[in-house]
Amino acid sequence: MGATGEFDVLPTIGSKEIVALLPFLLQAKRVLIPEIAYPTYRVGGILAGAEVIEVAIDAKDWPSNGVDLAWINSPSNPTGRVHSENELIAAIEWSRKSGAVLASDECYLSFPDTKQGRSVLSLTSGDNKGILAIHSLSKRSNLAGYRGSFMAGDAQLIKQLLEIRKHMGMMVPLPVQMATTAALQDETHVKQQAERYRNRRAILRQALEDLGFEVEFSEAGLYLWCTRGEEDWQTVSWFADRGVLVTPGSFYGEKGARHVRIALTASDEKINEAAKRLSV
Numbered sequence: 074m075g076a077t078g079e080f081d082v083l084p085t086i087g088s089k090e091i092v093a094l095l096p097f098l099l100q101a102k103r104v105l106i107p108e109i110a111y112p113t114y115r116v117g118g119i120l121a122g123a124e125v126i127e128v129a130i131d132a133k134d135w136p137s138n139g140v141d142l143a144w145i146n147s148p149s150n151p152t153g154r155v156h157s158e159n160e161l162i163a164a165i166e167w168s169r170k171s172g173a174v175l176a177s178d179e180c181y182l183s184f185p186d187t188k189q190g191r192s193v194l195s196l197t198s199g200d201n202k203g204i205l206a207i208h209s210l211s212k213r214s215n216l217a218g219y220r221g222s223f224m225a226g227d228a229q230l231i232k233q234l235l236e237i238r239k240h241m242g243m244m245v246p247l248p249v250q251m252a253t254t255a256a257l258q259d260e261t262h263v264k265q266q267a268e269r270y271r272n273r274r275a276i277l278r279q280a281l282e283d284l285g286f287e288v289e290f291s292e293a294g295l296y297l298w299c300t301r302g303e304e305d306w307q308t309v310s311w312f313a314d315r316g317v318l319v320t321p322g323s324f325y326g327e328k329g330a331r332h333v334r335i336a337l338t339a340s341d342e343k344i345n346e347a348a349k350r351l352s353v
């Protein structure tokens with residue numbers, strides 16, 4: 074992760090737990106989320122009774138008035154977009170200026186394709202105040218059923234969050250913590266998995282481009298984000314007619330209404346079969 078300076082780590086029950094609960098734990102009144110995003114960022118804001126504001130990537134344009142928390146997600150679900158170093162630094166600077174917490178959901182960081190992302194914690198120059206990075210074994214080690222995840226960052230903030238959260242009974246069971254530690258000590262399986270996703274992406278990307286789809290971003294992570302300029306449900310239906318299940322982009326925000334998300338989580342065999350069906 075490349076963290077420097079003082080920081081702490083808190084195990085969480087999957088990263089979904091903290092995505093859904095962080096606004097509540099912070100008693101946030103205004104929360105910034107990416108305009109195309111994993112839906113739980115919005116759900117977490119709603120659960121906390123906060124105002125949820127969609128923002129574009131560039132933090133220089135983010136509002137700061139009364140904002141308590143901003144989410145970033147790189148590599149992104151659903152777009153596979155990777156933040157540049159400058160974009161991450163702008164988000165850190167926004168947090169320092171506004172005094173709001175910056176939470177960086179980095180659960181797909183282990184799966185680079187054409188771009189390798191960075192953890193926000195590697196760019197703070199050791200001053201982690203207000204900065205949290207969220208990681209998950211669900212993705213890195215294919216252990217979704219274990220619910221083994223953690224957040225790392227601002228030690229003071231993590232202490233406060235732990236103080237409140239422990240009264241909610243959200244402790245991660247010790248066997249899961251031990252399995253998490255074991256998985257984190259091995260990089261070989263992660264590299265193998267990253268290679269699988271790269272191969273699957275290459276096969277599907279070629280099939281999609283041959284069909285005239287425009288593949289956007291999709292630089293890392295688990296997804297291909299593509300469009301052929303029509304309404305998302307029309308594209309979903311076109312894929313369904315060929316027995317291929319894809320997700321409508323509008324699930325992730327209005328800006329996604331002409332895209333679909335294609336996951337690379339099916340087996341190699343099924344990905345090859347899907348590419349074959351698309352080319353018929």
Ligand SMILES: Cc1ncc(COP(=O)(O)O)c(C=O)c1O
Binds near residue numbers: 087089180211217
């Ligand atoms: C961006 C993002 N964050 C968090 C999660 C939650 O994953 P988990 O709770 O399994 O760690 C997901 C799951 O798909 C996700 O896409």
